[in-house]
Amino acid sequence: MTVRIHELPDPPARDPESGLGALRTGKGNLPLDSVGVHATITGHVAGIDLVQGFHxxxxxxxxxxxxxxxxxxxAVTALRMEAAGRVVEGTLKERGRARRDYDAAIASGRRAAIAEEDRPDVFAMRVGNIPPGERVTLELRLVQPLSRDSANEATFRFPLVVAPRYIPGAPLDDERAGPGTADDTDAVPDASRISPPVLLPGFPNPVRLTIDVDIDPAGLPLTDVASTLHVVAEENGRISLRPGERLDRDFVLRLRHAEDESASLALAPDEAGDEGTFTLTVLPSGEARPRPRDVVLVLDRSGSMRGWKMVAARRAAARIVDTLRTEDRFAVLSFDNVIDTPRGLDLDLxxxxDRNRFRAVEHLAGLEARGGTEMLAPLLEAGGLLADPSRDRVLVLVTDGQIGNEDQILARLAPRLRDVRVHTIGIDRAVNAGFLGRLAALGGGHCELVESEDRLDEAMRDLHHRIAAPIATNLSLDSELDIVPDSVAPRLGALFPGVPLVVSGRYRGRPGPVTLHGTRPDGTAWTRHASPVRTTDRAATHLWARAHLRDLEDRYTVGEDLEQRIVDTSLRFGVLCRFTAFVAVDSDVTADGRTLHRVVQPVEAPSGGVAQPPRGAARPLAARSDWTDDIDVPDFLGAGPAGAAPLAPAPVPAPPGYGAARPVSRRAAPRPTGTTFKDEIARAVERLRAVPDTPxxxxxxxxxxxxxxxESIVRRMEAHSRDTAALAALRDELRTLATTPDADVEALWTRAFETLADFTSRRPFWKRGT
Structure with missing residues (x-):
């Protein structure tokens, strides 16, 4: 196979005088000495072996x-540990149990490793009891779908560094959740798990990086390949990374194919039983008649966007403004620690x-990066503006996504963005794709990633298709397959011209065709039929399980009681998630009882990036007063009520020529600042605990x-679909107390104490087992 390989432009060279790189100690260098990635791309799926070497x-x-x-x-499907000629296969377990097994092995002197997920794209590997001078190799097995765009281009993206993320909120007094550099906060209670130390600029390359990619088009004519790193092509179809590259940005391969069929249905039966996984792929054609749109553009102008990212973000936002028509309505919000709007345009649609679009582009042209990434408030503002159900409602976020409070943002936005299409444009060489993908999925939108200015025009052409009027909405599946309820992932959104739709799910029994139904903008029916083709590819089930687990975890984030279901699904299909972990324990004792030397591996500074401040330096932004009613973020997020406003320095003033920079006021909450459901219940427990022997x-x-x-707590928790069964039962018993003269007060007091104490003792999943 012979294809052309195009390399995207190099980032600016590092300044050789920018740092001394003094991270060598008297005991040696850093423990991670090699990272190897071997991927096999077959059609639109990649199987990956990631090998990490520790010395x-x-x-x-x-x-x-x-x-x-x-x-x-x-989907992470396996962990393997190899050392001193011994090989240990990892086991997937509930996260707390896996941690206990790992800690017990370390305490007994045995070699062990544990792999955990903290974000959809951030993981932690711990390996302990490595004897002096010994080397341990850890291998993770993954399967990954390639993303596809409207130009029938498939993208293989493998990230190589966790970029520093902005951590909002007030520090917690509780034990730290992890060994990172950032403090845990009420907005990001696991910040210390996603903040590795960063190498000094100028430090010699500490890790040997190898990447090999074998490409099998699987019958799809491959016409072109582009890469973000220096690669060489070999005659056998393998693409290899040239030696000397650093782990400082995403590795991206883009593969352009000739157009394939418009609809296909692949069925992958399980090896045992009568169930299987189906994958439906639809490539719609045609154009839809545009409807008037309401478009809110939210642009991140925080400090981490400095340099080429700010230039690209301004260009991307201006391109979107240029596509607007007179019958459309729009708003532009730029943010850091405050929200800015174009001069002459109120905070409204x-x-x-031409005049309003000119004002918007003029505003965008003058933006410079500054401040912290306080993202929640502008997104709430945007949601508040998109309230007219008679129009197509579109929210576009342009950002690098480098924040830590993803769960907090999703929990607050999910109930407010129903029927709003959310598109995200991630601009960075080490972008937070996990968060931007989750946010886009809230409204059936799309996440477009841009790693260079040269990539921008192509990305914006693709996004233009997705912002345009959809071919069909209100999608549903009609099938002769017996589809397992609540198994289709991702959730069905809308169809856009030339934009592939890929959904998967579980089925039972005999195979059969599937028909996708939708509604055109004019109200007429739209359908597409696909006949089944059997496959033995096990990857389809793993990819479905990963997508389904991510959907369940996002629903858990907004308050649904799905923890046990998530754990059961993860263990059944052998796919890692945030509630489980792979653990490998050797049976041999390798340590001699001496205290372990613990090291957290520093990571590269992202190429072309700007380090984020660990915490905000100004008062967090807030949302419109009519959008911040008396609602708590679920307690596992550790976030306070909507009215909380921690003390901080004043916001940065707007530069001349801008609209008023405005931290929008919040509605005051009737509860103490910074409290959660768990805090309120904990106070009730303390009151009951203080009087154990009273009459x-x-x-x-x-x-x-x-x-x-x-009653107040249960009512507000039920509004978030939280599991309130035990608390509601206690509330009902308390209601009968006044009308039951012979009530067993002692038993009721004990039951109240135990019920409330049990609720407050639940530990977040990232701290279990510790």
Whole structure:
């Protein structure tokens, strides 16, 4: 196979005087010495082996921690540890149990490793009891779908570094969740798990990186290949990375194919039983008659966007403004620690006239990077503007996505962005693709990633198709297959001209065709039929399981009680998620009882990037007063109520020529600042705990006094679809206390204490087992 390989432009060279690189100690260098990636691309799926080599240069046993990225849509299906000629296969377990097994092995002197997921694209590897001078190799097995765009181009993206992320919120007094450099906060309670130390600029390349990619088009004519790193092509179809590259940006291959069929249905039966996985691919054609649109463009102008990213972001936003028509309405919000709007345009939707578009482009042209990435408030603002169901509603976010409070943002936005298409444009060489993909999925939108200015025009052409009027909405599946309920992933959104739609799910029984139904903008029916083709590819089931687990985890984030279902699904299909972990434990004792030397592997500074400040330096932004009602973020996020406003320095003033820079005021909450459901219940427990030996009347009074607070908590938790069964049952018992003279107050007091104490003792999944 012979194809052309195009290399995208190099980033600016590092300044040789920018740092001394003094990260050598008297005991040696860093433990991670090699990373190898071998991928086999077959059609639109890649199977990947990731090999990490750790060496102990110290004179005592070593435990090394490495915080690293993986493709956000990849399914991790295996862990293998090899050392001293011994091979240990990892086992997937519930996360708390896996941690206990790992800790027990380390305490007993046995070699062990554990792989955990903290974000869809951020993982942590720990390997302990490496004897002095020994080398341990850890191998992860992954399967990854290639993303596809409207030009029938498939993209293989493998991230190589976790970029520094902006961590908003107030520091927590609780134990740290991980070994990273950032403090855990009420907005990012696991910040210390996603913040590895960063190598000094100018430090010699500490890790040997190898990447090999074998490409099998699987019958799809391959016409072109482009790469972001220096690669060479070999005659057997393998593409290899040239030696000397650093782990400082995403590795991207783009493969252009000739157009394939418009609809296909692949069925992958399980090896045992009568179930299987189906994958439906639809490539729609044709154009739709445009409807008037409401478009809100949100642009990140925070400090991490400095340099080429800010230039590209301004260009991308201006291109979107240029596509607007007079019958469209739009708003432009730029943000850092404050929200800016174009001069002369209020914080509201305005018609897409030439004058208004000129003002918007003029505003965009003058933006410079500054401040912190306080992203929640502008997104809430945008959602508040998109309230007219008679129009197509579109939200576009342009950012590098380098934030830590992803869960907090998704929890607040999910109930407010129903029927709003959310498109994200990620601009970075080490972009936070996991968050941007999750956010886009909220509204059936698309995440477009841009790693260079040269890539921008192509990306914007693709996004133009997706922002345009859809061919069909209200999609549903009609099938002779017996589709397992609530198994289709991702959730069906809308169809756009030339934009592939790929959905998968589980089925039972006999195979059969599938028909995709939708509604055209004029109200008429749209259908596409696909006949089944059997396949023995096990990757289809792993990819479905990964997509389904991500959907369940996002629903958990917004309050659904799905933890056990997530764990069961992960273990059944052998795919890692945030609630499980792979653990490998050797049976041989390798340590001699000496204290472990613990090292957290520093990572490269992202190519062309700007380090984020660890925490915000200004008051967090807030949302419109009519959008911040009395709602708590779920307690596992550690976030306070909508009215919380931590003290901080004043916002940065707007530069001349801009609209007013405005931190929009919040509605004050009637609860103490920074409290959560768990905080409120903890106070109730303390009141009950303080009176264990008081008379019946006193306990009756305390239980009666507890009722209004408990009713309020249950009502607000139910609004977030939280599991309130135990608390609601206690509330109902307390309601009968006043009308039941012979009530067993002692038993009720004990039950109240145990129920509330059990709720407050639940540990977040990232701290279990510790």
């Amino acid at each position: 102990n240069p110290f004179d005592v046993p070593l435990e090394a921690t490495y915080i690293f990225p993986l493709p956000d849509r990849a 305005v018609p897409g006239t 019946r009347d006193r306990r009756t009074h305390l239980l009666t006094d507890l009722l209004p607070a408990l």
